[in-house]
Amino acid sequence: MEDVEKTPMVVLLPEERVLTESLRGRDFSVIAPYVEEAFELAxxxxxxxxxxxxxxxxxxxxxxxxxxxxxxxxLGAIPDLSGKGPAFFALAEEPENLIHEWNRFGEVMVTKLR
Incomplete structure (x- = not known):
């Protein structure tokens, strides 16, 4: 089993904010087959x-x-959207280059899984 808890996680917080209520009424059923496939893969x-x-x-x-x-x-990282977005995260063995590149999109921080 992989020990991902030691892998640095880079988090990108864009200046843009999205309020949960702005997503109400969206028809997520159109992406449901892809989300379900991701769930099954996991x-x-x-x-x-x-x-x-x-x-x-x-x-x-x-x-x-x-x-x-x-x-x-x-850059060899494993990225995903964080929650409803617009924040992103990526697991990166060597986070320095990703931090540098993501800085142009907003605030970037590094943390670890717990």
Whole structure:
């Protein structure tokens, strides 16, 4: 079993804020098959693939900039959308380059899973 708790987590907090009430009435059923696939992947142990599938599906549907996910993937990190967004996170063995790249999108911090 992987010890992901030791892997640094980079968090991007864009200046943009999204209020939960602004998402009410959205028809999430159109992305349900993809979200369900991500859930099934995670249950089967493919949690990294599940994160990489979940992030682009939700962020694209909600209209968030996909560039942070693209950059994280190119740098070998495992990215996803955090909650309803627009924040992103990525597990990154070497977070320095990702921190540098994500700084142009907003506030960036590094933490660890607990």
């Amino acid at each position: 249950l089967r142990g493919g949690w990294k693939k599940a994160l990489v599938l979940n992030g682009p599906v939700y962020s694209t549907y909600l209209g968030y900039n996909p560039e942070p996910i693209k950059i994280a993937l190119e």
